[in-house]
Every structure is written in C-alpha cells, then in structure tokens.
Amino acid sequence: MAENPAKTMEGKHIGAGVSSDCATQVIGLDLNILGKKVNFSIAVSKGQATLADIVPLARMISTKITDIVVESVCSNGDHIPCRKGCATCCSHYLVPLSVPEVFRLKEEISHAPRSQRESIWQACLLTTRRIFSKRPPKLLMDQTDGPSLVGPVDLERVSDWYKNLKLPCPFLHKGLCTIYDQRPLACREHFIKGSAEACKGERDVAEVLRLPVQMPNALAQLAQDFEDTALEAVLLPLVFLWCEQNRPRANKTWPAAMMVKRFLEIVKEMASKNYTEVVV
Numbered sequence: 001m002a003e004n005p006a007k008t009m010e011g012k013h014i015g016a017g018v019s020s021d022c023a024t025q026v027i028g029l030d031l032n033i034l035g036k037k038v039n040f041s042i043a044v045s046k047g048q049a050t051l052a053d054i055v056p057l058a059r060m061i062s063t064k065i066t067d068i069v070v071e072s073v074c075s076n077g078d079h080i081p082c083r084k085g086c087a088t089c090c091s092h093y094l095v096p097l098s099v100p101e102v103f104r105l106k107e108e109i110s111h112a113p114r115s116q117r118e119s120i121w122q123a124c125l126l127t128t129r130r131i132f133s134k135r136p137p138k139l140l141m142d143q144t145d146g147p148s149l150v151g152p153v154d155l156e157r158v159s160d161w162y163k164n165l166k167l168p169c170p171f172l173h174k175g176l177c178t179i180y181d182q183r184p185l186a187c188r189e190h191f192i193k194g195s196a197e198a199c200k201g202e203r204d205v206a207e208v209l210r211l212p213v214q215m216p217n218a219l220a221q222l223a224q225d226f227e228d229t230a231l232e233a234v235l236l237p238l239v240f241l242w243c244e245q246n247r248p249r250a251n252k253t254w255p256a257a258m259m260v261k262r263f264l265e266i267v268k269e270m271a272s273k274n275y276t277e278v279v280v
C-alpha cells in the first residue's frame with residue numbers, strides 16, 4: 001500500500017522546523033511483513049533533525065506492522081485481548097525507551113497543560129524514589145553515567161527484578177493511560193495471544209507476540225550509530241531524571257535525510273532477518 005507522504009509524516013516532514021531550506025525529498029521503504037508487501041513514501045526536509053524528530057515515523061511504521069501481525073493472528077482464529085482501556089500489564093511491566101523516544105516524550109509532555117505536567121512529574125518522582133529505594137541491580141546503576149540500561153541481556157534481567165517491585169506505571173491513572181497517544185513503542189508493540197485471564201495470570205499462560213521489527217530496538221540502534229554510544233534503554237519512570245543528566249544530547253542535529261535513510265535501512269534489515277523466524 002502506498003502512503004501519501006504528508007499522511008506518512010502525520011502532516012509534518014522530518015526535519016521541518018529546524019531547517020532554513022524547505023525543499024524536500026521523498027525516500028521509499030518496501031517491507032515484506034508476513035508475506036504482505038508494505039510500501040511507504042517518506043517526505044524528508046533537506047535540513048537538520050534531532051533524534052526525537054524520527055519518532056513519529058517510527059510510530060507510524062510500527063502501527064502498520066502491528067496491524068498486519070494482529071490481523072494475521074486473529075485470522076488464524078487466535079484471540080488477542082489487548083485493547084485501549086486494559087491496563088493489566090501497566091501495573092507491573094517494565095517499559096524501556098530508546099534514547100530518541102526519551103527526548104520525544106519529554107518534548108511532548110512539556111507541551112501538556114501545566115496541571116497535567118505537574119502530576120506526571122510528581123508520579124514519576126515518586127516511582128523513581130521507590131525504584132532507588134529497592135536496591136536496583138548493579139547492571140542498572142554501574143554501566144553508564146546515568147540510570148540507563150545497556151544491552152538486551154541486561155534488559156531481561158532488570159525486567160525480572162522490576163516485575164517483583166510491583167510498581168504501577170506512573171502514567172496510569174484510574175486504570176487509564178494518561179499519555180495514550182504518546183505512549184512508548186514498547187507499550188504499542190506489547191500484545192499477548194490468549195485470554196484476558198491468562199494475561200492476569202489467573203489461568204493458562206499468556207504468550208507475548210513477537211513482531212518482525214521491534215521499533216524500540218531499531219531506534220536504539222539508530223541512536224547508537226549516530227551518537228557513537230553503547231546500546232541504551234531508559235526505564236519509563238526515569239525519563240525526566242535521565243534527560244536532566246543528558247540534556248546536551250537532546251539538541252544535537254544531523255542531516256534529516258541521512259538519519260531517515262539509516263533508520264529505514266535498520267528497519268529493513270530487521271524485517272528481512274526476522275521474516276522467517278516469526279511464528280504467529
């Protein structure tokens with residue numbers, strides 16, 4: 001399916017707002033997701049862009065991929081109970097964010113009404129205190145200057161530790177996500193196959209769907225390539241603290257076209273590598 005460039009960029013071009021040159025170029029992406037061909041045309045400004053600027057594009061591609069995977073699972077007769085309003089996993093699940101997402105979320109929350117901003121900061125501060133009062137594992141604290149995580153293996157171990165804390169997400173209020181439209185990609189891509197009871201641990205075992213491209217990993221790799229850092233992930237409640245410690249990184253820019261091209265290469269590599277591995 002060919003996408004309209006303006007629609008593809010949710011009405012914005014990558015790099016818009018930071019460029020003095022409004023000329024654009026269109027970059028294409030062809031993916032094969034579970035045997036279904038998906039085409040995107042992305043309009044890119046010839047100006048500069050930050051890592052945060054790439055996030056709307058990542059969200060859009062992620063939505064398209066998850067739609068295809070979910071449709072495929074359901075057409076096989078399996079059930080996916082995940083839907084807006086269900087917050088079972090939000091009450092204990094570790095949500096890791098890539099660096100571009102961290103900067104984007106911080107930016108988006110800074111535009112929220114003051115009262116909402118303040119309650120979000122308060123909730124994150126409380127959760128941060130509880131995390132640090134529970135003796136975080138060494139691999140959470142020692143490997144970088146800030147409270148970030150490094151590497152997929154570490155993430156798995158920290159995830160087990162985090163589940164035991166039973167900390168609800170600070171963005172959860174009265175059973176609803178207060179940042180639903182801006183929620184992290186890890187939340188957007190978390191689907192389980194089976195019954196709602198299995199998800200709550202009441203009976204059976206919930207099976208987490210594996211997607212051919214995990215967009216937080218694609219963004220983390222992009223940040224690693226452009227910033228020449230380790231592969232980083234940041235715990236959702238620690239986003240504001242981490243941003244404070246890494247403030248200069250938020251404003252770094254690169255040519256938008258170069259960043260989009262590299263990002264699409266990463267997505268394509270992941271999609272083709274995982275195509276044969278994903279079982280739905």
Ligand code: SF4
Pocket residue numbers: 087089090093095169170171172176177178179180183184187
């Ligand atoms: S950000 Fe929203 S969707 Fe994600 S865990 Fe928190 S409340 Fe749930």
